[in-house]
Amino acid sequence: MKLTPKQRQSIPLIVFVLLLLTIFIFVAVRSGPLAPISVTLSTVESRTISPDLSGVGTVQARYTYKIGPVITGKIASLNVNVGERVEAGQLLGEMDAVDIAQRLQAQEAAIRSSEAVVLQATAKEDYAKSQARRYEQLILTRGTSEETLLSKRQELAIASATLSASISEMARLRAERDALLSQLKNLNLIAFADGLVAARNAEPGSTVTAGQTVIEIIDPDSLWINARFDQHSAEGLAAGLPAEITLRSRQSQTLAGSVLWVEPKADAVTEEMLAKIVFATTPTPLPSIGELAQIRLRLPALAETPTVLNAAIRTLNGQRGVWKLTQDGILFVPVVLGRTDLDGYVQVLEGLQVGDQVVLYSDKTLKADSRIHITGSLTGTSR
Incomplete structure (x- = not known):
């Protein structure tokens, strides 16, 4: 077939259009919406984990002494201020009896x-x-x-x-x-024990009644944390466990401590277990009474089970599971999870076996028909 001059002139244009179409398809498949999603993988391992238990609490003084008169009278003088240390037997103030x-x-x-x-x-x-x-x-x-x-x-x-x-x-x-x-x-207000003046509830010239607290003293070496832990995850909570304490005012500092005892009576309203946490050494400077603190406990190690990193867990249609790598691509597998440790590993009780590979991170949201590209690391991740 012999091409006409007009058809011969159209050949370069057709070649150019085909080239553009090829480039467009290549870009769409490689880096556009049809491009495979880059993912990193993690392997399900059999290992023992030491689960962590988190709770919150407030700093309290184990020993508090409330000093006040035994009769109604007027405060004649006070010799101490808040923040000062006092010794047992020290004169804190004097009362002037009314009648x-x-x-x-x-x-x-x-x-x-x-x-x-x-x-x-x-x-x-x-x-x-x-x-x-x-x-x-x-x-x-x-x-x-x-x-x-x-x-x-x-x-x-x-x-x-x-x-x-x-x-x-x-x-x-x-x-x-x-x-x-x-x-x-007894008109003299005397310190009962060594301690720190925590409160001064009246001033000279004030009339106070019998038993009313004028000076409140705490033992700074007896500070502890009244902590609360969710009952659903409190299995293994016991006296003697090591604790990591983070005070609200010292977020960058972790203090060592331990569980002194677990209260025999739980809070039935909030469904929490109560425990007393003591510091390994008295913090310097002393934290404020009533300050909030975050508590983390490392519980005893559990038996070996299949485990996966917590970052691999996804939620799809209200179900918790992982994207499992198969021969045909990826498949969302619902799982039943157990305890979690401080290193980010979580027990898999049902749904996975040791050696299975699951998606740890992906640069885009995954779907059942998503094409993936396995890589060693991602600059940006998506759950």
């Missing part, structure tokens, strides 16, 4: 009056005794009647009872006076 001096004066007057009453009752009893003895002698000589003798004996019994009551009343008044004197001695 204790007047009460003592009244008590002393009542005691003197009671002493006079006792003296008077003693004299009456002595006279009644002498009268009773005289009439007992007279009855022998028939110098008086039986009725008169009985009357004198009754007067003696009344006098003895009056004296006994007067002595008891005087003892009561003296005991009340001694109690007031003891209260006077």
